[in-house]
Amino acid sequence: MADGHLANKKDETKKKFKRAPNKNYAVKKRLPARPVEGGNVIFITKKTNFKAQLDKCCDLLTKGENEIILHGLGAAIQRCCNLALQLQTLFAGTCQIEVNTGTVDVVDDLEPLTDDLDYGAQVRHSSSIHIRIFRTVLLGAN
Amino acid sequence: MDENQFDSSLGGREHLPQEANSLRFATGRSIEIAAMTENILRPNKTKLIFQTLPVHMRRRVMSHNCKRLPRKLREAHLEQLKKSGLPPKQKRPSRKYRRRPGNLLSEYIRRQRRIFWLETHIWHAKRFHMIERWGYKIAYAPCDKAFRACYRATSAHCLIQDISYLIPIQITGPIGTIKKSFTTMTKQECGLSICAKANITGCREGSVHLYKPEQYPYGYIGKVDYLWEVCNEIFGTLWLFVHPAFSEEVKAILTKLFILTNLHYCSDDKYIVPTKKKKPIENLNQEENVNIIFLPNVLNRFRLTGPKSHAIMASSLICVQQNQDLKNNEWVSLLKDNDTNIELEEKSSYWQMLKEVRSSAELPPRLVLGLIVKDPRLSRPARRTKAIKETTCNNKLNSLLNIPNFAASSPLWNLNIHENMKSKMLSNTQFIERITKTQIVPGEIFENDPVIQSVPIILVQRPGSQDAKLKKIGYGCGWDIIMPSGYGLPFWQTLIMFGARAGGLREFESIALEMGECYMPPDCNSGIQNEIRIEKELKEKYFRLPPNKRVNYIKLAINSPFRCLWKILLKDWCNEQIQEFYVLRDKHTLQKLQESVDKKRPLSEWTQGNSCLIPVYLQIVKKGHMNCHAIICLPKLGDFEETAITEPLHNDPNARLRKEMRQSHRTHIKSVKRKNVKLKKRANKGIRVVPCIKKTSKIVPSEYVMKMRNLWLPPNVENVRNLCSREVLGYVSQGAFSFSEARSCGVGYIAYNALRTLLENGLNRVLIRNTSSRTYRMAILHIIVS
Numbered sequence: 072m073a074d075g076h077l078a079n080k081k082d083e084t085k086k087k088f089k090r091a092p093n094k095n096y097a098v099k100k101r102l103p104a105r106p107v108e109g110g111n112v113i114f115i116t117k118k119t120n121f122k123a124q125l126d127k128c129c130d131l132l133t134k135g136e137n138e139i140i141l142h143g144l145g146a147a148i149q150r151c152c153n154l155a156l157q158l159q160t161l162f163a164g165t166c167q168i169e170v171n172t173g174t175v176d177v178v179d180d181l182e183p184l185t186d187d188l189d190y191g192a193q194v195r196h197s198s199s200i201h202i203r204i205f206r207t208v209l210l211g212a213n
Numbered sequence: 214m215d216e217n218q219f220d221s222s223l224g225g226r227e228h229l230p231q232e233a234n235s236l237r238f239a240t241g242r243s244i245e246i247a248a249m250t251e252n253i254l255r256p257n258k259t260k261l262i263f264q265t266l267p268v269h270m271r272r273r274v275m276s277h278n279c280k281r282l283p284r285k286l287r288e289a290h291l292e293q294l295k296k297s298g299l300p301p302k303q304k305r306p307s308r309k310y311r312r313r314p315g316n317l318l319s320e321y322i323r324r325q326r327r328i329f330w331l332e333t334h335i336w337h338a339k340r341f342h343m344i345e346r347w348g349y350k351i352a353y354a355p356c357d358k359a360f361r362a363c364y365r366a367t368s369a370h371c372l373i374q375d376i377s378y379l380i381p382i383q384i385t386g387p388i389g390t391i392k393k394s395f396t397t398m399t400k401q402e403c404g405l406s407i408c409a410k411a412n413i414t415g416c417r418e419g420s421v422h423l424y425k426p427e428q429y430p431y432g433y434i435g436k437v438d439y440l441w442e443v444c445n446e447i448f449g450t451l452w453l454f455v456h457p458a459f460s461e462e463v464k465a466i467l468t469k470l471f472i473l474t475n476l477h478y479c480s481d482d483k484y485i486v487p488t489k490k491k492k493p494i495e496n497l498n499q500e501e502n503v504n505i506i507f508l509p510n511v512l513n514r515f516r517l518t519g520p521k522s523h524a525i526m527a528s529s530l531i532c533v534q535q536n537q538d539l540k541n542n543e544w545v546s547l548l549k550d551n552d553t554n555i556e557l558e559e560k561s562s563y564w565q566m567l568k569e570v571r572s573s574a575e576l577p578p579r580l581v582l583g584l585i586v587k588d589p590r591l592s593r594p595a596r597r598t599k600a601i602k603e604t605t606c607n608n609k610l611n612s613l614l615n616i617p618n619f620a621a622s623s624p625l626w627n628l629n630i631h632e633n634m635k636s637k638m639l640s641n642t643q644f645i646e647r648i649t650k651t652q653i654v655p656g657e658i659f660e661n662d663p664v665i666q667s668v669p670i671i672l673v674q675r676p677g678s679q680d681a682k683l684k685k686i687g688y689g690c691g692w693d694i695i696m697p698s699g700y701g702l703p704f705w706q707t708l709i710m711f712g713a714r715a716g717g718l719r720e721f722e723s724i725a726l727e728m729g730e731c732y733m734p735p736d737c738n739s740g741i742q743n744e745i746r747i748e749k750e751l752k753e754k755y756f757r758l759p760p761n762k763r764v765n766y767i768k769l770a771i772n773s774p775f776r777c778l779w780k781i782l783l784k785d786w787c788n789e790q791i792q793e794f795y796v797l798r799d800k801h802t803l804q805k806l807q808e809s810v811d812k813k814r815p816l817s818e819w820t821q822g823n824s825c826l827i828p829v830y831l832q833i834v835k836k837g838h839m840n841c842h843a844i845i846c847l848p849k850l851g852d853f854e855e856t857a858i859t860e861p862l863h864n865d866p867n868a869r870l871r872k873e874m875r876q877s878h879r880t881h882i883k884s885v886k887r888k889n890v891k892l893k894k895r896a897n898k899g900i901r902v903v904p905c906i907k908k909t910s911k912i913v914p915s916e917y918v919m920k921m922r923n924l925w926l927p928p929n930v931e932n933v934r935n936l937c938s939r940e941v942l943g944y945v946s947q948g949a950f951s952f953s954e955a956r957s958c959g960v961g962y963i964a965y966n967a968l969r970t971l972l973e974n975g976l977n978r979v980l981i982r983n984t985s986s987r988t989y990r991m992a993i994l995h996i997i998v999s
Binding site: 099100101102103104105108116118176178180182183184185186187188189190192193194 | 401405406408409410411414417570571572574575576577578610611613614615676679680681685686687690
């Protein structure tokens with residue numbers, strides 16, 4: 072038991088700095104908080120088919136949406152950029168891009184694997200990108 | 214001449230006697246009396262009852278409609294009708310009569326005598342296919358074929374299901390004793406034990422796999438959710454929510470474990486019991502001071518799944534903020550002194566803070582929150598609306614990290630208040646009258662009305678998927694809401710009016726499949742019962758088809774199309790008889806297995822593995838579909854290069870036999886018919902003979918039909934492994950198109966030795982073949998760790 076307590080103390084000091092795989096806890100992810108949702112807001116994921124999301128954006132823009140907002144988090148940032156650049160080439164001259172970057176706080180839950188431990192939680196920071204694509208030439212103008 | 218006849222007083226000669234001897238009088242007329250009584254007792258047999266009536270009492274349709282007869286004659290009349298062979302037809306009462314409230318209610322009570330109804334039964338019965346399962350009438354699926362809509366509700370909106378059939382069991386006693394007893398039923402390897410520090414504070418719900426005492430890994434019972442309601446460090450109350458499929462087993466085992474001596478049924482007036490059939494059972498072990506109460510139908514529990522469930526909860530629940538508002542509720546006075554500190558203000562402000570969150574997946578996992586809310590009818594919108602939460606994006610992340618201590622406590626656990634609460638609840642009529650007539654502004658809702666009582670409820674959060682590798686984070690998240698009996702329908706209707714979509718039992722199966730969880734595993738009794746039921750249904754369906762529309766499973770080399778033969782499968786993979794088998798639930802081992810599957814690392818030999826099944830989640834890689842009972846096969850070398858692998862057609866030796874049998878049966882029937890015709894002719898001539906063929910009932914199939922069925926599906930299966938060109942590793946027990954993966958997915962089980970062979974061959978993909986197809990499809994394999 073004494074050894075176990077020592078190990079716990081070690082872990083507590085550790086877990087503030089490092090998200091290492093741990094024998095006592097399993098790391099479970101929570102859903103990150105989302106910014107304002109809407110019809111023209113698209114969250115880019117790694118799992119969804121790239122082409123499908125591109126088509127969705129094209130559809131929105133061609134069907135009269137003045138601006139669409141793409142959000143990418145963590146590993147999906149690159150995809151988000153790619154998508155925006157693709158859209159830029161597709162709608163060359165009619166659309167402009169505004170890029171913002173930020174940080175999103177996400178929560179990881181520490182689920183205990185042994186009986187004598189309680190749940191824990193830690194905050195992790197993840198980079199995010201928010202791209203606004205807006206039309207400069209309105210539909211029907213030409 | 215006439216003089217002789219006159220009485221002497223009138224001047225005649227006849228002298229009447231002074232007294233009449235009644236006995237002599239009667240004996241003188243005995244023959245007449247006998248004839249008369251004979252006539253009365255045995256009336257003329259040629260007459261029907263109604264013909265004995267005087268003409269003025271006869272009515273035209275008397276013989277058809279017995280109601281036209283005087284009541285005292287009806288019974289005899291019906292008897293006569295039965296004898297004459299005419300079934301007495303009773304006309305169904307008119308709909309208008311049947312729908313009168315009193316008659317309707319008595320009818321409902323009659324129908325509940327055999328099987329139990331949930332509180333929302335009538336709401337469901339109008340919109341759902343209802344099925345009988347586990348002693349309850351449960352909604353199976355909505356009538357509007359809303360399969361995809363229900364999926365969409367779970368992934369983007371909100372799906373609500375009534376799970377009030379879960380049976381709460383309250384165990385009160387010293388924590389040490391409870392822990393000691395449960396260690397025999399649970400195992401450390403399968404996850405946290407029932408007295409884990411994480412759950413014992415009552416802040417979070419937990420779940421355990423229950424096994425029969427000292428039989429691990431065999432003797433699996435099922436997965437049970439539990440909540441702690443702790444009074445102090447030593448003494449506590451545990452609430453188990455047991456599925457009715459195995460509640461009887463759990464009941465028997467708990468009674469044995471705690472050596473409950475004092476088994477008796479509670480008196481009815483102690484707890485609210487809707488019908489007399491399902492009584493709470495209270496058991497007391499006096500030595501150890503452990504008290505167990507089984508409380509069917511005392512609590513209602515609804516399950517809300519989907520990201521919008523939080524918004525729906527936020528808009529339908531209005532917290533009571535001050536103790537003053539509660540004063541008028543009678544149930545508050547029934548609480549004990551130490552329970553009256555309900556911490557209303559802290560709770561309502563905490564709920565206010567939680568409301569800001571967009572989805573319940575952002576909250577602490579499995580959080581338990583006891584609230585006291587106002588009557589749900591007060592917050593109900595006039596039309597069905599979608600609850601939308603416009604959140605202000607303020608950063609309160611730190612307050613969501615941990616659960617405050619006051620969150621879990623709730624007066625709902627106190628059983629004394631339930632009856633009072635139910636009796637003091639306003640019925641819908643009273644509620645509407647209250648709102649429309651007694652208010653100063655009719656129809657305007659006054660929330661703090663003292664007559665309308667507040668309700669204690671408990672919310673339990675479900676985190677949904679927590680691993681992005683398997684499923685998008687937060688899929689299947691939502692809330693469970695527990696409320697006292699009587700309040701089921703008001704809450705249900707409010708939640709529906711805020712845009713929740715109702716689902717049934719089918720959605721449990723589909724959600725489990727989408728999440729990649731085992732639903733009714735094959736090593737427990739409930740799972741076996743389920744398999745038997747499915748097999749029966751499918752078999753009936755199969756044999757209802759005309760022979761030329763039936764799939765010939767012999768040609769496809771499938772010998773058990775409607776049931777997975779786990780025992781024979783395991784026997785084939787270890788070459789010894791298997792008495793019992795089990796599904797592996799040891800988390801550590803399963804994770805190791807997953808690692809070795811990922812890295813194609815061969816497994817070591819394991820003696821216990823002979824009777825062990827590994828739960829796997831399967832995803833079709835490219836093309837193809839996966840159904841229930843599909844076989845999981847071992848690929849051969851070179852299979853991955855080919856586009857389509859097909860099973861060669863097998864020879865069906867039974868086809869010839871079936872044909873011969875059919876022909877001989879046909880000739881037999883023809884000859885019998887001919888004989889019968891002859892006999893009939895003879896009978897017409899006046900000779901009475903018994904016909905050759907006895908008409909049997911249609912429910913029991915004849916011997917010929919049974920033989921024929923056995924030729925279609927041979928009953929004695931001895932070998933499953935080497936039946937087709939690829940070796941069989943296991944079976945898919947649940948398989949369908951998964952909307953969240955956009956491909957066909959399934960949950961199946963593989964023999965441990967089979968998995969070993971697969972990995973020895975350096976493979977981590979398998980082939981899958983449906984029971985009705987010859988094509989093998991490729992699938993990826995994940996081990997289910999849960």
